[in-house]
């Protein structure tokens with residue numbers, strides 16, 4: 100039997116980085132075996148059918164960067180670091196357990212460090228670091244009233260810097276749903292998720308830690324992306340997402356659960372779909388709970404793309420509006436085809452994205468945060484338990 | 486034939502290419518070609534000079550005409566999921582990617598066939614067929630990713646091979662572009678057609694060296710009324726091999742007989758969390774489809790046979806979802822093994838079915854002799870084994886030991902009347918072993934065939950027929 104010939108040797112590469120640059124955690128980077136199982140899950144690959152915009156292609160780019168074959172100014176690297184939604188849909192489908200989300204943060208930390216980040220990303224990073232400005236926005240828009248410093252016996256509701264300004268009704272609905280069980284500490288600030296995903300993960304960790312210090316104990320979060328980021332820093336036990344909390348509480352003590360009525364529309368039980376929060380689903384594995392809650396109060400309709408990114412993706416809709424809309428269009432088509440009364444979201448940026456998208460299409464479907472849908476059901480029922 | 490050497494592409498050629506497929510679909514920057522420099526095969530990489538993504542047969546034809554005229558190497562590529570380094574452009578040139586041509590063009594219940602463009606995924610084809618109550622039988626583990634033309638070019642097998650055969654048994658006709666630019670159709674919509682040499686079969690498994698496939702017509706079957714899956718655990722993989730031999734000797738020809746050894750069970754369980762028996766030495770996944778009562782009887786018979794061979798436990802899936810979960814888990818075996826170490830090198834040795842248990846024992850001995858960690862899974866019903874060596878390249882000369890071990894595995898397979906590759910193909914990875922399998926006279930014929938199709942030697946040079 101002949102041994103490997105010369106051509107073969109030429110095509111072979113040496114395993115392991117030649118001179119690693121230390122941009123990535125080597126164990127995370129070497130975990131990918133390029134099998135391609137992640138391709139069908141990736142929204143940007145679905146748009147292009149081009150390997151460059153697939154998870155596997157991006158990991159190849161990260162490797163070339165790490166091994167010095169490409170540098171950070173390479174236009175493909177610049178483009179793909181920005182085109183990626185960071186939705187992490189490639190993670191749960193990866194049998195090899197590649198932690199794409201972590202690799203992506205390391206990539207952006209390097210690629211977008213300091214002044215290299217897109218101008219708009221830098222501006223957003225700066226704006227959300229200033230606590231008083233965020234607080235003022237929330238107060239003006241009438242988010243849930245702050246109750247002073249954190250009360251150790253209660254679950255602390257995190258207000259979320261975008262949510263309190265854009266959709267103040269969400270935090271009010273939460274307080275209505277969990278009377279007496281939550282407090283809303285003042286002076287909260289940003290959780291740092293935005294920084295983590297936009298090239299400044301150190302600041303992301305700092306902000307999350309600071310928020311955790313101001314709210315000792317359990318933090319209740321209404322935005323999936325923030326919940327996953329905070330949990331990553333503070334530990335999963337300390338951070339609970341809205342749907343998890345409700346399913347757990349109501350399952351543990353069905354008698355203490357409030358009497359929920361039906362959400363109705365046009366004289367019948369409402370038809371309600373869901374848009375998952377990517378990080379909640381792909382990072383934290385919360386899939387069943389929000390569906391379960393919607394189904395308790397309305398007719399739940401699973402949209403084919405319910406689990407796929409809607410294109411809002413943190414700052415993405417602001418940084419890449421055209422691609423964001425292309426990703427969103429698939430969802431809007433499905434929502435219209437399903438003739439929904441409401442679409443439920445569990446994350447603020449998804450809420451904004453879908454509200455605007457459906458408005459542009461003059462759709463009859465209205466967008467509600469899960470907390471808002473449940474509050475409607477609560478009012479329709481007998482109200483909170485005695 | 487003199488191999489084409491890497492020359493780079495001159496600007497005029499690039500402009501012509503841009504004129505053919507459009508500016509956006511000719512990629513040449515360092516970063517762009519980097520992502521098309523590898524496929525699913527570990528340790529192989531080769532940079533093309535340009536990546537071209539055509540949208541139609543006419544564009545493919547124009548690209549190939551140009552390439553032949555200028556002597557530019559062209560490596561066709563589907564999803565790049567092959568495991569034989571078959572899409573590595575060893576001589577540079579163009580990587581021709583067919584993923585934009587991904588439509589399912591037709592599913593005909595009356596004629597029991599489907600027509601798809603080259604880049605449609607296997608899953609898209611089988612979903613479209615299922616929507617009309619029809620079955621596209623071949624189901625490689627990579628079905629959600631792999632393209633139909635890639636399946637044809639590799640003659641992919643799958644989890645249903647035992648009863649249904651492999652891709653070759655379902656290809657009725659092809660539209661292909663010859664390297665010289667002519668568009669021909671081989672076969673067609675007929676189940677019977679013997680006009681001329683069977684070029685359809687020749688092109689099936691040709692690994693992108695004879696022509697570029699642009700459209701595929703495949704045969705379909707009525708979707709079976711029911712299907713079911715069961716699992717038997719054994720202390721040793723060789724016992725599972727014996728159970729397979731016995732099941733078939735008993736006269737049952739099930740759709741699926743797949744096995745995993747202990748390392749695979751644990752890797753898959755880490756990913757899928759199905760509650761598999763982590764302590765078992767081997768798992769045999771058995772499944773069948775057909776009329777509900779036939780399936781039930783066949784599962785029961787297989788379970789009884791396994792128990793008689795000494796299975797430590799036998800269970801059957803309660804419903805379709807549970808069945809599907811088990812099959813999905815099996816499909817993930819290879820990437821799941823990547824959890825064990827940075828490099829997973831897998832092979833594809835195949836032996837006559839009755840020699841399966843013997844081959845398993847030989848693999849164990851070979852792994853021990855070369856001091857490598859080997860996990861084995863495979864399409865047991867087809868005698869097709871995927872011994873997979875996992876290692877950390879930082880660990881001294883482990884890569885050489887792994888390669889030496891695989892050379893022994895191939896030799897052992899051939900001694901038992903088997904082959905060096907059952908379904909993953911030769912590509913660049915197994916080329917060194919091809920002579921041992923085919924002999925000089927057959928290799929020479931392969932070269933003459935290659936020249937007849939591809940006089941300029943531009944198509945996937947360095948692979949089959951070079």
Ligand SMILES: Cc1cc2nc3c(=O)[nH]c(=O)nc-3n(C[C@H](O)[C@H](O)[C@H](O)COP(=O)(O)OP(=O)(O)OC[C@H]3O[C@@H](n4cnc5c(N)ncnc54)[C@H](O)[C@@H]3O)c2cc1C
Pocket residue numbers: 133134135524525560561562563564565566567568571572583603624625626627630631632633634635636637638639640641642643644691692693694696697698699816817819820908909945
């Ligand atoms: C996890 C995993 C599981 C797998 N399971 C199986 C399995 O069960 N059974 C099995 O057989 N294989 C399996 N494979 C291997 C692989 O998926 C198959 O070989 C598949 O057929 C490759 O299809 P592709 O579209 O990815 O082709 P590519 O990898 O892109 O190309 C493969 C070959 O086909 C040629 N080619 C591609 N498109 C064309 C075209 N249009 N015209 C001419 N030539 C073309 C290429 O030049 C190359 O030689 C598995 C792979 C992985 C990663």
Ligand code: SF4
Pocket residue numbers: 130131132133134135136137138154155158189192193194195196197820823
């Ligand atoms: S990220 Fe995972 S699924 Fe994707 S190619 Fe790598 S190993 Fe495969």
Ligand code: SF4
Pocket residue numbers: 140141142143144152153154157182183184185186187188189190199
């Ligand atoms: S994070 Fe989302 S967009 Fe980015 S590679 Fe993964 S699946 Fe694709």
